[in-house]
Amino acid sequence: MGDVERGVIAAGHPLTAEAGARVLREGGNAVDATVGAMLTSFVSESLLTGLGAGGYMLVAGGGIEPTLLDFFVEAPTRIGDGSEAELLGVGVSFGDAEQVFYIGPASCGVYGVPAGICEAARRWGTVPLEELAAPAARLAREGVVLNAGQAYVAEILVELLTSTPECAALWAPGGQPLREGGLLRNPELSEALLRLGRDGAEPFYRGDIATAVCDWLSARGGSLRAGDLAGYEAIEREPVKMAYRDREILTNPPPSAGGTLLAYALALLDRGPSPPTLRAVIDAMAAAQSERTPEFVEGLDQDGFLGRFLASRLGSTTHISVIDGDGCACSATCTNGEGSGVVVPGTGMHINNVMGEEDLNPLGFHLHPAGRRMPSMMAPSVVMRDGEVELVLGSAGSNRIRSALLQTIVGVVDHAMPVRAAVDAPRVHYEDGVIFAEPGVELDELDADVRVVRFGALNLFFGGVQAAQRQGSLLSGAGDPRRGGVAVDV
Numbered sequence: 001m002g003d004v005e006r007g008v009i010a011a012g013h014p015l016t017a018e019a020g021a022r023v024l025r026e027g028g029n030a031v032d033a034t035v036g037a038m039l040t041s042f043v044s045e046s047l048l049t050g051l052g053a054g055g056y057m058l059v060a061g062g063g064i065e066p067t068l069l070d071f072f073v074e075a076p077t078r079i080g081d082g083s084e085a086e087l088l089g090v091g092v093s094f095g096d097a098e099q100v101f102y103i104g105p106a107s108c109g110v111y112g113v114p115a116g117i118c119e120a121a122r123r124w125g126t127v128p129l130e131e132l133a134a135p136a137a138r139l140a141r142e143g144v145v146l147n148a149g150q151a152y153v154a155e156i157l158v159e160l161l162t163s164t165p166e167c168a169a170l171w172a173p174g175g176q177p178l179r180e181g182g183l184l185r186n187p188e189l190s191e192a193l194l195r196l197g198r199d200g201a202e203p204f205y206r207g208d209i210a211t212a213v214c215d216w217l218s219a220r221g222g223s224l225r226a227g228d229l230a231g232y233e234a235i236e237r238e239p240v241k242m243a244y245r246d247r248e249i250l251t252n253p254p255p256s257a258g259g260t261l262l263a264y265a266l267a268l269l270d271r272g273p274s275p276p277t278l279r280a281v282i283d284a285m286a287a288a289q290s291e292r293t294p295e296f297v298e299g300l301d302q303d304g305f306l307g308r309f310l311a312s313r314l315g316s317t318t319h320i321s322v323i324d325g326d327g328c329a330c331s332a333t334c335t336n337g338e339g340s341g342v343v344v345p346g347t348g349m350h351i352n353n354v355m356g357e358e359d360l361n362p363l364g365f366h367l368h369p370a371g372r373r374m375p376s377m378m379a380p381s382v383v384m385r386d387g388e389v390e391l392v393l394g395s396a397g398s399n400r401i402r403s404a405l406l407q408t409i410v411g412v413v414d415h416a417m418p419v420r421a422a423v424d425a426p427r428v429h430y431e432d433g434v435i436f437a438e439p440g441v442e443l444d445e446l447d448a449d450v451r452v453v454r455f456g457a458l459n460l461f462f463g464g465v466q467a468a469q470r471q472g473s474l475l476s477g478a479g480d481p482r483r484g485g486v487a488v489d490v
Contacts, residue, residue, distance in 0.1 A: 035125060039196075191348070239253055249263065395408075408467060
């Protein structure tokens with residue numbers, strides 16, 4: 001923890017964090033630093049994010065009106081004439097738990113990252129986008145050495161990464177999958193990043209890159225069409241704002257699901273004493289999980305849904321968190337899902353598999369109408385205290401995002417933990433009648449007949465919270481060790 005000067009950044013990879021820190025050192029603000037870090041993450045964390053991904057950015061503090069920028073994935077147009085490809089299921093093992101993901105051309109949704117980056121830079125940025133993109137482009141061209149965290153993700157996703165010749169050419173050159181210490185190079189992605197910096201989002205939605213993506217997918221049974229991309233835009237939304245203890249929580253509004261369910265769980269805890277018991281935390285998780293009904297998912301896209309939902313019951317990867325020296329906070333979460341396995345030649349882009357994510361399609365696949373934003377669990381969040389930013393955070397981790405954020409907020413607000421301790425603390429997650437627990441969680445107060453899955457160590461299954469905290473004139477950050485997170489004070 002050091003004196004406030006330029007700011008602090010927490011991210012999921014040392015190169016990502018350092019890219020943002022460099023922008024802060026050179027005088028950029030929190031949004032500039034976040035955009036610079038995001039661009040580098042497309043290279044350093046390319047299994048989790050990228051130009052073919054979607055996400056959200058929450059900006060608050062420093063005199064900026066709190067704003068949520070939604071650039072998440074939209075459902076594409078399905079012709080329904082039998083020409084579309086089927087989803088391909090692949091199993092992914094987390095060691096103590098397994099999950100099935102669905103990939104291939106049919107899993108690709110309308111990507112939002114290029115639009116989101118350009119809109120954020122236009123609205124809040126002070127550093128030219130071309131300048132922010134250049135270091136990331138250079139890294140993609142020269143190559144990034146896989147660290148232990150990214151190598152582990154590559155290992156568990158090896159079936160996906162070798163599912164197409166184009167993806168295998170990047171991740172299994174010479175026929176052998178890259179391992180820790182291996183060099184990942186993507187010269188075509190380098191060129192795409194330079195195009196984004198120079199020409200903005202236009203080529204990715206209405207130009208030659210959009211044409212290349214649509215032609216490649218269409219020839220392989222994908223649903224993404226030129227009209228889907230041409231009509232896409234990043235959307236500014238008003239964040240969810242709710243009281244918790246003596247703080248104000250800002251998080252992701254509908255049609256995202258994660259922020260709404262996080263707000264509901266916090267509101268339930270706010271009814272009880274501080275700090276809450278483990279039973280109370282798990283009960284809040286269970287209550288939030290039980291609300292993810294067909295009516296909930298359908299209602300997310302309706303005007304006024306959040307107010308009706310909370311009122312009727314009270315009377316949702318990679319993440320980057322930044323606070324700059326002026327007190328502005330930027331919280332950005334992006335995901336490629338796991339990636340579809342489809343890398344479009346000439347672009348270096350690995351397209352998302354969001355249409356094949358069971359967590360985001362709980363009622364079944366291909367049910368969302370064309371143009372609808374998918375109901376993500378991602379929930380970039382900010383905790384305000386006395387009108388100033390106290391904590392900025394977000395997480396990766398699919399359905400575990402809201403439980404990871406809930407426990408981190410409880411740690412800081414209710415237990416007065418420093419952000420480092422709150423992020424490192426062992427976690428639980430409740431889903432479908434099962435409690436998943438990391439070592440160090442005392443479960444004695446729970447009923448003996450409850451089903452528990454105990455993990456042998458901290459695990460990326462429980463999310464990847466990247467958080468930054470401001471306490472008076474002091475800043476500190478915490479990267480989640482579960483996903484190789486790093487924090488850098490500037």
